[in-house]
Amino acid sequence: MNLKIGKPLTQLQFGLTAASVSVAVLPHLLRMPWLFVVPILLVLLGRCQQRLRGGMPIPAWAKLPLVVIFPILIIFHFGTIFGRAPGAVLACAMLVLKLVETENRRDARAAVCFSSFVLMSALLFDSDLGFTLLLVAALCVFLGALRELESDRARTRAWQPALQEDLRGGALALAAAIPLAVCVFLFFPRLGSPLWGAPGDTTVRTGLGDSMAPGTMQELLIDDTPAFRVEFSGQAPARADLYWRGPVLWQFDGSTWTRPERLASSPAGDVQATGAPINYEVTLEPSQRRWLLALDVPLTVPDGAVRGADMSLVNRAPVNDLLRYEMTSSPHYVLEPRLSAEHRRLALQLPEEFNPKARELAERWRMQFRDNAHIVSAALQLFHNEFFYTLNAPLLARDSIDDFLFGTKRGFCEHFASAFTFLMRAAGLPARVVTGYQGGYYNRTGDYWVVRQSDAHAWSEVWLDGRGWVRVDPTSAVSPQRVQLGARAAAGETAPWYQANWLVAARNQLDLVNRFWNSAVVQFSALRQQGLLTPFGVDKADYSDLMTVLIGVSTLLLGLFAWSVLRAPRIAYDTLDVAYARLCAKLARAGAPPRPAEGPRALAERVAALWPLHDLAGLLAVYSTLRYGFAKPPAGEVLAFARAITSLRLPGVQPNALSSATQ
């Protein structure tokens, strides 16, 4: 037994084991700090190189420092060795070290086994469809490696066909596993609450922040990952009216807009809907933030969220999983017709010592126009006439608004919103910056809208006497396409190459698949599972119902498998024999049954005289030739013989003729 384990691995066996380890570690490397990526890659590649060149086993004194150094690095970097991120790094490091000491089959199997665990843990960080499919493909490598470890073919044969066969075998095994896997996935009871510590995700995702400084949105505008998806229950509003309200920013310190924390707890401002409400459902991608997005202006508040005084929705907990909520909004509204003193003070606040030229311009407007609405139009006119929309905005100096208004004159939504709001405040109009998303892509096939991070937008709200807060989008004054066609169209040539139109169109269509994945797999929760058996009369499937169905269906599936393996295979009858048997049967029916020990030639001698009109002797001679003349009789002639037998009609013979013939 020991001898069997101790047999060294072939190159192919080691290669496949190393491939398994690599595919398990790679997804983690993408999100790992460089401090760990470099040593892990070095050890992995170094070991492969060393082994495939036929190197000796690594001595223990060389392995020991490696075993010690990784935990030390992890504690140095994370401060702890527990938790998801440090745990993943540790697992990867240990897996790579296992490969270093892998010399025989038992080690290799342990490495593959542990690889599958490490691979699965990669999905705890990211679980979109493409990633999952990649990892499923990686399973083929694991199963291929296990196959190769079980056979010794590569010792005697070329490695390429063996490798192909292994991978194909792995893929086939996976394909065959799909029904059972789906059954277990559907019916295995989910946990209502986690068994151990609530998962805390520390990865940083791009998304709307709760502050805005020049350039903060630039990263968002080139990020095409979906932010949320929306299904309208009725007619959707026009694209230009799709303003998805996010955090509202009040405080300006000269460079950054922020949100005063106390507004979140203050009571919601009064809002009067003046148009028909719109009902829709939002599916928010995990953002690690607390903002919920809603169409301007939200009338309802989802469970577990609060609506602030500025009509922004804030969830109680960060959104770490896909979140679905029903909303009602009204596109036409009167918001806060009577402005409270505190809100007025906040909405007029400006840092004193910044942007003198902009202040001067606003003062001038204030002198010039009686009507506040004219001030707004004057500012919009200014933007429209002199400014350009571009994603490549130049950097701004200390007096950022001055620099933008009188110097660079080019930028994107956040520059315009920021400058516009500043001007309004300086002119004495209460104003605030609203961030969120604008527009979206309508997927005709799935009848839903997908809003991407690149649809992030910033606009302004100005409080006008008698009309309340009015939305003013200075960006649309500069570049109407931004609102009508989206940020990408407005950016024109300045969009990065991967936002090319055809690519974006393809991605938008593909989003349908992602959405299906999200709703069918990612969001399949304990609650949905309970409703799984509703069509079969079980309203709320509990643990035992699910277990019963799980055991029942999987037994059925395994039974099918067992049947396909165990059933007796069809015997491939020989056409020639079948035809001969038919001839004998016909003879028997006609009154001259062949005798047990009679060969075809003897039979021919006996029966040819009985039916002189039929060439029985000739037929039997053909049979003899075909049966005994060839190792493998030619198929065409066998068929001709069979047909001749089929068309043979033998009239019955008299018993006395028979007896005279047999003598």
Add this chain to the structure above:
Amino acid sequence: MSAIPATRWSKLLEYAEARLPALTRLKRAETLPIHLDRHRIYVLPTRFGLIYSAVLIVMLLGALNYNNNPALLLTCLLGAASYQSVFQAFRMLNRLDLHALRTEPCHAGDPLRVSLHFRVHARRRQSLRLQAEGQETVFDLAADGAITIEFSAVRRGWRKLERMRLSSEYPFGQFHVWSWLNPEFAALIYPRAETNPPPLPRAGAAAASRTVRMSGDELASLREYRPEDPQRNIAWKASARHDELLVKEFELRRGQEIVLDYSALHGLAHEARISRLARWVYDAETAQQPYALHLPERRIGPALGTEHRHACLRELALLP
């Protein structure tokens, strides 16, 4: 393991075999062909299979705990693929036929090469392991074919094979599928031939004086059939006119025969005599001298040729 528990254990097994012939693995010797099917193929998870399922359970718990459905799906896929490999493993042995065993006679001390002829029924059988008498052979069968295994042959006489264990852990090494092969088979082991023998005895006068008929080239006469006579010597036409079979006797034209006499070898032990006689049989064949073998209870020959040689060696091998 000491001898006594082993005996008890085997007694227990034999008892179980008597009571539950279908369930126990102690198959009695069977006649060929041996057909492997689900009644005699056993399956158990290997140690690796158990460890692997433990890892799968950990993965399952992790996915459930983090409420991560894609991870759960991945785990289910891997688990289902592993679990279903039991069928693939089973298929490696199912419907495999051992239809013939062949061997060439060998001498004690030489390896006995037995070839096992399998029928695969158009299914590729991979990574089969045959454990026979403490040695393991790994082989693939792509088509009907034979594998040859060397056994030790220590003593002359009939050599039976212990039951063999045919197993496979293909494809993933997670399930061990096995069956017992215990074919009714015995190989004849010829006695060891002495290495440095004295020269052949000279043709004795006693032999010359006797008027024995020898098998030679020229037809001499007909005599009654004796069971050891080769079939081709039967005179069929002549026999047809009589009640019993008649055998043609040929007369040897040249030379005189030597007698290899067991009782003439004084001063040697039983086995040593047999060993020397075996060597002399070969030497006589090499020298092309007809020889007769005289054993305590049997006399063969005189004659010459392969058949005669085998007949002599067989008698020597089967001496008590």
